[in-house]
Amino acid sequence: MTDPAPPLLRVRDLVVRYPARTRRAEPVPAVDGVSFDLYAGETLALVGESGCGKSSTAAAVLGLRRPDGGSVCFEGRELTGMDERDLRPLRPALQPVFQDPYGSLSPRLRVRDAVAEPLRVQGRWDRATGPDRVAELLDRVGLDPEHGDRLPHELSGGQAQRVGIARALASQPRLMVLDEPVSALDSSVRAGVLNLLTDLQGELGVGYLFICHDLALVRHLAHRVAVMHGGRIVETGPARRVCAEPEHPHTRELVAAMPSIAPATAATPAPSAP
Template structure:
């Protein structure tokens, strides 16, 4: 069995609902279904890309997997252990194996601390390194992400956006994790800097054997870095496949529409543009059946009443009545 056939994290029927309250008594009248029943696996050593329109639940999924948000229902199995409902002491032992790189490289760094203190803080909390060993580890991590050891005494506001994101990556590496959830780590950066950060992430993966859940909305970036790609729509996964299969032959009508909008470098290339009608429905009041059916060009009567099953088709997964 190869390293990318060994499950690291298994997500089973994961849901995250936010209550909508009304009146003085704050009575719950409805729920915002940010994540509504996800099932997928992240394998050791791979990069799983997660894409979809803004508000589809990508970031909530990443935070729920790391237990930064408590799921409403479902299981998150990490190396055979269910993180959901785990007590604080047990969860803390596993925290160092799962880290996150946030979207905003400035807001995610404490402006009152120096860069050295920011990177050293996780080591102090988990008592991994102390004294000179800690200082040496901070210097090593700065060098690994392309900065210098003398940067440790500076504050975040003294760095550019790309440098701040490198500091965030160094902090994520401080505890020698297995899994890193990268929540749109390059979307706030200039295009010229994005490629540098993406290449850094790939180099670090090869160097340390990391596993990534890479969340983004830029389909070109996701294709470059990912091994497999999952497509989300309104809190649900609609397709999951190897990146070459997904980009060359998308099955779900939503995936087809997304990829038809990706610019191609050849000005003579002809591509059928699939324009989605209407707006994304509210996650507080999603359509019955397939949530995509009001905007789908291949909608059938069954789509309006029955939720499609998560079905395996030729080694990939898709939730669409066209393939059941």
């Protein structure tokens, strides 16, 4: 039998600690021994309430914060301990999308230039084909050519987040770390952005580490869910199983907090309208 393909991302015993606020207190780890695998083309959702360590995990995976312990392996290469020079050629393959869609765009850069920037920085800009490539990326994320002329403040939140996704795609990533990518968006535009992400994954086979505090939101999007609580992963499983039959008490709390997916509501007839 041949070995199964190795994971795109393998995280083992990850620890992230911040300095204690008072001198007497021991620093409490924000991430306290997190381990998971993520395979190519897969969406793993990291779900948990605010402060449980999701963004700290993301920062360590993206190499934005050096972990205090454990290992982050991307395509079989250990990232922790790599210096910036060795990390640089890997960065395009590992792209973040953050919660605040405007925060990741430069206020004075027009959309067209924002999307071209990664190509320029990576030495892949070609004067003949570059503009077409940018137009193609804008189209791919559902924006019109005329959006290319706009400045970030002339975009809606959903449009700005699409620009953020186009910028990430410009780098041809194999893994995208999406940290609450729709949490700041109007609920009316969330589904459109989530559908776009699903389509892109089907087309490009990119892996998603999808961070979210809302279990209901990831149920249909994620292949697997890892539930985080207090810096640890307390439960992992296929998204549907975790939502339908949560095993850990904390997962049950998350499920119970979402009446729309609580198993009990499925069996209870809807109350008749007044």
